[in-house]
Amino acid sequence: MMPGEPAVDGITPPAGLDADSATWVRSLTGPAEQREAALARLHEMLLRIAHSELRRRSGQLQITGPELDDLAYQAAADALLAIMAKVGQFRGESRFTTWAYKFVIFEVSAKAGRHFWANPPVPMDAGDWDRLPDRLGLEPAREAERRELASALRRAVDEQLTPRQRQVFVAIVLEGVPLDALAVKLGSTRNAIYKTMFDARRKLRAALAANGYLDDQTSRRS
Amino acid sequence: MNGWSALDRFLRTDPRDVGCAEAMDLLHVYAELAAADAAAAEHYPGIAAHLQACGPCGEDFDALLAAVRGAAG
Numbered sequence: 001m002m003p004g005e006p007a008v009d010g011i012t013p014p015a016g017l018d019a020d021s022a023t024w025v026r027s028l029t030g031p032a033e034q035r036e037a038a039l040a041r042l043h044e045m046l047l048r049i050a051h052s053e054l055r056r057r058s059g060q061l062q063i064t065g066p067e068l069d070d071l072a073y074q075a076a077a078d079a080l081l082a083i084m085a086k087v088g089q090f091r092g093e094s095r096f097t098t099w100a101y102k103f104v105i106f107e108v109s110a111k112a113g114r115h116f117w118a119n120p121p122v123p124m125d126a127g128d129w130d131r132l133p134d135r136l137g138l139e140p141a142r143e144a145e146r147r148e149l150a151s152a153l154r155r156a157v158d159e160q161l162t163p164r165q166r167q168v169f170v171a172i173v174l175e176g177v178p179l180d181a182l183a184v185k186l187g188s189t190r191n192a193i194y195k196t197m198f199d200a201r202r203k204l205r206a207a208l209a210a211n212g213y214l215d216d217q218t219s220r221r222s
Numbered sequence: 223m224n225g226w227s228a229l230d231r232f233l234r235t236d237p238r239d240v241g242c243a244e245a246m247d248l249l250h251v252y253a254e255l256a257a258a259d260a261a262a263a264e265h266y267p268g269i270a271a272h273l274q275a276c277g278p279c280g281e282d283f284d285a286l287l288a289a290v291r292g293a294a295g
Contacts, residue, residue: 095254101286105289136228149229180278190279198275
């Protein structure tokens, strides 16, 4: 299949679509001339959103100018391919454009995750554990509380987490690696990394509650 | 708020949280409800819980909402 060709030719839009969405589906799966015009229009919309989103994230990405333009273009082009491959699956749960915008936003996130490794962070050292409260945005009132908090959490991380959970927790919390970037590095997915971190948080909370640091009433899950 | 209560908030998990896969799958539906002020969180409490806890999905949701509102405006 050539880029930009729909996975399903000339499909009939699902019943109940709003008029604008039905026109999009018909145009994108219709005759070549009609399809080319719709593809060009959709690409323009996707590119505008990719630009806008990358500009919004440019501070954290440290990317500007032609490099940002290039990334936006890639995101729009890849989103367009994904949309055309799945246009036959569009069921009209939202307007077509909202469904389509989702693809380009996910592409921007994925590309931002890969771009992170262009300037990777300095690997952590043992002293980074002392900065844990700052990393978490905590504001202990006293130095003694800061030390106790960091020490208790580090002990729970060492004793309670699996090697994989520890690896993910340290990368995200201590080293400040964005979740999408970590997924790229580990050859994983956002969903899998989030689940690993979710389980780690739950175990750490339970351990800290069991040791009297946190209220165990709210640490238990059904 | 002291450091312990802040840590407690960071570690607390919501059992309704549906995870990234389901949230991403329905993000377009959720964003349209939110844009229409149509009680998205009440319709999809598991997605609402997830978007509050997951930075990347929350960021994607904000971006999609901005795109929908921009297109409508």
